[in-house]
Structures are given as structure tokens and as C-alpha cells.
Amino acid sequence: MGIQRYVAKRTLQAILVIYVVATAVFVAIRSIPGDPARLILGGDADADAIAAVRAELGLDEPIYVQYARWMADLARGDFGASIYTGEPVLARIAGAAEPTLSIGLVGISIAILIAIPAGIVSATRRDQWEDYVATGVAFLGISMPSFWIGIVLLLTVGTAVPAIPSYGYASISEGVVPWLSHVILPATAVGLPYAGIITRMTRSSMLEVLGEDYMQTARAKGLPPRLILFKHGLQNALMPVVTVAGILFALLLGGIVAVEMVFGIQGFGRLLIRSIERQDFPIVQGSVIVISIIFVFMNLFVDMLYMSINPKIKYGGGA
């Protein structure tokens, strides 16, 4: 199979996956007991008012009509609007995404800044004290829940350093310093477990590369060790690490949601939980679609990246 056909096939499959996810969430959220119209109007609303709101939101129609209409809207790129505020879904998600993305991006940067040097040291000083320290700290990182790191950071750094606020969020439009000072603790909380994973991956990837023939050859040629390590070793060792780090970003979400709660940040996680509680169907549906698009295409992208790095991987038969 040629590469173009393979990419086309995978893209089609990705769209299919997103379609199934979207349908599943459509059904799932409608099976939650309760009625959004009643939630909007409160407990003592009369039946006529509820019926009116239901009609206005299109909830009185048979479920397959609602489904067909929603799909038709989606196909036009219309994700609908919050049934509470009337705000368009994508605008609402974009509004909540900034803090979440900030925490995620700063978190992954912290993770990489710590993990790659730690992993290299761990591999090159294998079975020496540097390796033991790096390995121990990495395992500790992997074993801590992000939100708990957040609490510990709040109690220690948050109380000791008055310049670092321990609550809320400041948009980057208010300036980089206030933004970073609000983001740094939650980002560290999210980033440390990932630093642990990436340290371990860098270490094993580096160890593998160090044993390769071309490294022996480079050594035999008498190249300076530092050059060998950074030019030949690092380049090859980091490729798999970078691709996995990419996937991990999509998976940070779970940790970020809980960390947002610890620091009282109104991000995507809070929006999601709140919307499910209020049965704000359009927001929940839209959020899930956005998340699954990010997941699926990130995965696809990483696969492609992998293939272009390693031409030995066949496209065709496998996943």
C-alpha cells in the first residue's frame, strides 16, 4: 500500500472513530435521569413553562430527530450553544481551554526540562549513584497523584513564597509574569509525574542507542566522547521519547482536571464536570468531540512521525 493511500485510510478511520464517540456521548448524556428544562427553571416550575422550554431547546422531539439535526449541524461545523447561557459551544470551550492548555504546556515543558537531562545522566552513569538518584526520583514522580503534589506545593511553596499566588488564574493577556506565577504550581503538579515517565523512557532509549553498532564505530574512530554522545547518541535516542511525549500531552487531561480543582482554576475540567451536572447537552457533546479529535489526530500524527523517522515500519497490515 502506498503512503498516500495509507494516510487516507487512517484519516477516514479516525473520522469514523470520532463519529462513533460523538454518537456514544449523545446517547449516554440523554440516559442521565433528569430533565434540563426542569433544571433551568427550578423545582417549582409549572408543567406549561417546562414544556415551553423543552420545545424551545428542541428536546420535545423524538430522539432520532434530535440526533439527525445535531449531526446535520455538526457537518456544517455548528456545535450548538449552551442551553443555559446561549453562548456558542466552541466559544465556551475556547474560553475554558486557556488555563488548561497553559497548565498542560508549562507542565510538559517542566517535565522535559527535568527529564531529558536526568534520563541522559541516568543512562551514561548507569548503576552509579547518579543513576540511582534519578531512578528513585523518577519512580517517586510516577507514583504521586498530581492533585496531591498540588496540595503539597500549596502548603509548602504556596505559603512560603508570597509572590506565588495559590489560587485562581491570570490570563496571559494580563502579562507573562502574573500568568506564569499562577500557572507554575499547577503545572509543576501536572508535570512531575510526566517527568518521571519521560526520564525512564529517555534512559532506556539512550541505553539502547549506546549499545548500537554505530556508536561502537564512532568510538573506534576516536571521536570525542561528548560529540559521540550528543551528535550520534542523543539524536537517535530522543526520537521515540519526543513522539511519546506528544501522546502524553493528550493524556494529561485527567491530571489537569483534579489539579484545577486544587487551585480553584476555572478551566476545561471544571467546565466539563459542571456541564454534566447541569446536563448542558451541547457543551458536553462538543467537549467530548473536541477531546476525541485531539486524541485521535495526535495519535495519527505520532504514527506518521514514527514512520517517517523509521522507514523500516511498514504501512499497511498493522495499526
Place this chain on the structure above:
Amino acid sequence: MSTDYGDADTFLGVRLDRFARLRETVAGDYKATFGLTTVVLFVLAAVFAPELAPYDPMAQEYAIMQAPSLSSAHPLGTDSFGRDLLARMMFGARISLGVSLGAVTIGAVVGVSLGVVAGYFGGWVDDALMRFVDVLWAFPWLLIAIMLVAVFGQGVWNVVAAIAFAYIDDFARLARGEVLSIREEEFVLAAKNVGLGDVQIMVEEVLPNAVAPLIVQFTVLVARAMLAESTLSFLGIGVKPTTPTWGALLGQGRSLIGQAWWISIIPGIAIVITVLGINLFGDALRDAFDVRGEGGSP
């Protein structure tokens, strides 16, 4: 790279000499010894919680309700309802460990079945099953958990289901990959020629040869499941708030963080030590079974 072990003695399909290697690895490695010891200690504390716990985990002491504190009577302190934290943590360990083990077991059974069938048959079966696995994977597990709680209310089984759901794809991919490399082996072809049924070949010939990486995966995911359970309970979408689990204890302590830091910190330390123990033990297993690579969803 798999081999037919023929008549070699096996347990769960893993050759016994690998367990001998595991014993050597554990004995000669501080990491592994520490890991195994902590896991065993915490499991014992959980199993014998009714016998060992110093107090009834539900008993409230009104006298100290307003001023939770660390004291010699309550070395790990009390929560805002005057309940002994040590007792609650011991009982919480049963739920946290039970939920994690249950969830990963279900995820493993479903995922391995999917992966083995997909890898064994290949073709459109493989395509269809793996796209189904992709759907599971693209569904954020946190969202599944929130939805389950919204539909069925809070409860242990919802947490188990949500976490199990999240790990199906990990097991399915791993099992499929192993099977792909095994199914062309001579002993599988021989079994086909002899006329064994597909199910029999999958269960008796293929699966035992894929079991070592699956055991390693299982261990690592139990550790992650404990973190996931604590996250869900902390967010208040896990088990019922009255049920003591480590994550729930931590979550309740959050509002009291200024006056009683230990309610949030001590259960967290328990989580970290246990998960660390499982992770280190899993790493020893990985070395002993000679399984490469790490990864998967957190």
C-alpha cells in the same frame, strides 16, 4: 522472538525458571525488595483491617470534632468528624486496593480477549476490533466516570467500570502485538495442521506465550488504577463520600488544609508509598521476564 517452551514447567504460562530469576532479582535489588515488602505490608493491613485497626473507622469522637489534632491516642490524627484516620486508612486500603485490582482484572480479561482474537484472525476482524479499541481509547476515562456517576449515582462499581474501560485498549494493543509475532510460529502452524480448533489454539498455544509482558502490564496498571481511583474519589465522582478511600479522605481534608494539614497529606503518603511499591515491583518483574519498553496511558 517467542519460543515454544515445550514440556518446561510453567505457572500461568510463565516458565518457572523465570520465577527463579524473579526471586534472584528481588533478593539482589533494593528497589524490588522495597517494592515487594511495601505491597505485602499494605495488603496485609487491608486484609486484616478489622482485626488491626485501633478504632472503628466510622466511630466519631465528638470531643475532638472541632479540633482535629495529632495525639498519642490518634497518631495519624482525626478527621473533621472526629474519626481516627489510621483506622479509616486501613479500611480505605481495602477499597482502594480492591477497586484497582478489580478494575485492572476486568480490563485485562476484556482487552486481552479482544487483542488475541484480533491478532490471531487478522484481516477485517483485526480492523474492526482495533477500531473499536480506538473508540474506547478516544473516550476520556474521566468522562466515562463522570457519566456513569451521573446515570447510576456514586458507587464502587462505577469506579471499577470506568477504570476498567480505560485499560481495555492498553491490554488489547499489547496482546495483539504479541499474538502477531506468535501466530506465525511453527508450533501454532503445527497445532492448526493437527486440527485443533481456533479457540483451543488461542487459549492453549498462543496466550501462554504472551503472558509475561501481560503480567508486567497488569502490575503497572494496578499502580495507575490506584492513582485513578484516588483522583476520582478526590473529585467527588468516585465512591460514596461516606466510604473511606484514600482519595476521598484526601478530598475531605482539602477544605481543612489550613488547620489540619495531615488529613490531606497522610493519605497521600499512603498512596505514594503503595503505588511506588507496586511500580518498583513491576520494574523488577520487567527485568526478570525480560520485557522491554514502557508506556501506555497514565
